[in-house]
Amino acid sequence: MAPPPGRQRAGRFLVLATVFICAACGLVYELELVALASYLIGDSVKQASVVLSVMVFAMGVGSLLAKRLRCRAAVGFGLLEAALALVGGCSALVLYATFAWIGESRYALVGFSLAIGVLIGAEMPLLMTLIQRISRRAEQDAGGTVADLFAADYVGALVGGLAFPFLLLPWLGQLTSALLTGAVNAVAGGALVLLLFGRDLTVRERWLLVVGNVAVLAVLATATVLADDFERSVRRAVYGERVRVAVQTDVQEVVLTDGPGGPVELFLDGRLRVSGRDEHRYHRALVHPAMRGPHARVLVLGGGDGLALREVLRSGGVESVTVVELDPGVVDLARRDPALTRLNGHAYGDPRVRVVHGDAFARLREAVASGAEYDVVVCDLPDPAITASTKLYSAEFYGLVSRALGDGGRLAVHAGPMVSRPRTFWTVDATLRSAGFTTRPYRATGRLSGFGAGPDRSTGGGSMPADWGFFLAAPDHGPPDPEEVDGVSRAVWPRPAGLPPSTLVHPRYGE
Template sequence: MIDQQVSLRGGAARLPVRPRTGRFLVLAAVFVCAACGLVYELELVALASYLIGDSVTQASIVLSVMVFAMGVGSLLAKRLRSHAAVGFGLIETALALIGGSSALVLYATFAWIGESRLALVGFSFTIGVLIGAEIPLLMTLIQRVDRQDAGGTVADLFAADYVGALVGGLAFPFLLLPMLGQLTGALLTGAINAAAGGALVLWVFRRDLTPGSRLLLIVANAAVIAVLALTTVLVDDFERAARRAVYGDGVRVAVQTEVQEVVLTGSGRGSLHLYLDGRLRVSARDEHRYHEALVHPAMNGPHARVLILGGGDGLAAREVLRYPDVRGATLVELDSGVTRLARTDPALSELNGHAYRDPRLTVVTADAFTWLRAARGSYDVVVADLPDPGISASTKLYSAEFYGLVEGVLAPGGRVVVHGGPAVSRPRTYWTVEASMREAGLHTRPYLIGGRLSDFAAGTPPVRRAPPPGRRARGPPRPGRRTPPSTASCWRRSRDRADPRPPRRSCRA
């Protein structure tokens, strides 16, 4: 212990700042590096969920690989402790370059190669190794500037690290993503990372560097910051080229809202497509099949008051407002950017029949689940025009609790209609939706839609029953045989509250 204190005093004497100031600067660097590291992590999770889908799986891959890699990085950093200053400076330079460019490269592999999983794992592992190597080297550096015991040093380092992670975790969704977007936000984070790491080493620990290592760090940091700055200038051109590779040459609108990326391609009835987070939501060629089949069966009965959950594109509202005896319709949409586009874009507003101009339509910007919890009044028809039930982020909108909330706003004898997903290719998902509705106390009547379909479209009126759970769907049609439906929707009728009988447990087409 005496030898350690003598060594620390000797190290402190070589620094250009007082020990307390040096300690503060090291902890500030820990704070900034931790914030940047978490932004890289969240950036990978968000972009992987957008490009590959299934946010739960992608988050699990990124987090597990990064945590493992951080352990590997901590072990590898043991060999750099004798050259902690230059080692830390080079690691931060590499982390700034790799982390800052990770989103851009991941997007490029998806756009031009069509596969991003290997790039995702590679970036997660590399960034995790570099982050894991930071703490051991910072521990060595902070002991160079202060004589505090090891226990207190560890506590201070981890406190700064955790607070920095908090700031980075909050800055990503509330500041970087909505204001700068995924690619520019990652590039700016990399530049900040390089500047913080380089400033600490080149100023506070410059006397620990040889002339050659000092020159190396200056050139490396300057080159990385210059590359990131130049890429930031060119990122708009890159995004346009990548979007053309993904969506084709007809991209007219591409905006990042607070909720998702919205892309609109084409302009006419035969070419208009609306993509939300890379998933085709509307195809003008056949969207009428889906929306007519979704809305009109449920309108067979009283329909003076209608509630539309989702459907910010206005297409379900178009079908509802075709009925002159609809006195009022309420549309609850989470993303105000989608409703704004549906109002203002000439092609999309023409496709939805200028539904937003109809005085009977009231638009509410809110999460459907949260809004239903506080909703008052009753509706004759509820139309759930929601994301596909196979998407992890929309799971709560297909739960028994959600349908219980819907049942609570239905008038006696009211109906709710839900797109249950493709019954033939994903029967488990479809029948889980149906069972969840029965669990909420609703009578159910599933029906299928036939015809040529996209991922989100449905088709013509029902022509046969969906296969019940456990029974295999029929194979491809034989020549001369009518094509069976391949996608399903379900419409639900609520139990009359004056009827004491329990809901039917069977499902009839």
């Protein structure tokens, strides 16, 4: 006997609302894995491809496996959502733990992608079975039911996809976001089954469903309460005991370590960007060769820590310096933190300095459009092998730099280590030359800490590059030879032939 029309409508609404919530939670799990893979492993394009392709494959497997549960669709769906809530909610915790205490999270990432994909893939066949049990009116055909389910699924995915970067991540962080999503997932799945199909379940099935969901919610609630302690333990395992500042800005995680017996160290998204041990060698080598010649107007791209700015201001004759930095949080830390301000010589307090926040590519394009010209452009940017940085090492980007340089202007570029990653280094050279620059390669030695393309562990794990590689470049004329500055030496290796330039359409770094 078909249920009354009123109950049919209410039941259909609850099923579609559950589809909406489960789809939103599922996409949050996917985006969480992609974000963690990019942060913990590096190379966001490859990691996103691995996570999404594995999950889509696993969803197909889950759909096939769900056929065995259709005869017990109600209890099967309830337990399935409890399992998905537990696995998806705890995924961030486990991935952080494997990275911090094992040093490798790739296998855990693939395992979670498979498990979550299988569980998500099994949802839709079971939901289809459940909604067919409710909608038995003749006018509701199978095609209309499928359309309603997929519409709710797609809209839920849209909401989850927007909520993760704009609400969950900035407000709650990665750990709490995953745990809260898991709790919502468990409540939605359990409530649907108990409210609509509780009478169809045996006493054992009802107790199994209630106890399972309560246990999952208890685990997630406990993990949420302990999340701050866990996060501090992870930071100590990764960065050591000297963590003094740890903040999540709108752009990245910023960690500052210092204290007795150790130098000031600044980590951005897990990558060591500044070490008080040897940063002076890097920044002097980057800036000083480019300052030989006219340098009244200087543009610094990146370098929000103020250390390249410090070296620029040490040269006499500087009239104005514009710093373009993506993350205002880094600049604020460099202005206010006592250790960093001592290291950068209170550079941001100089009245000649103007700070512009935003993407270096977009801001440089605006400067060119406004007719601004500079004598020196200093690119103190993340390593070119990091996917997010590749556009700032492209032929199009260097074309904009060429238009921003005045007569006799020079460009200084950090191009990654010359010895350990020669292909990346010389690809920067090929790209500069394709944009009309004449280049002078050089490197700085005496390196004591690493600027890796992937996450660096402060305990010293992993190989450490032995040098920094740079290019001094000028459009249509030869730049001066780099001077001998604190270990700087000209490159003596021959320039490899046949390397193609990197462009926005075809980035070459990391190949």
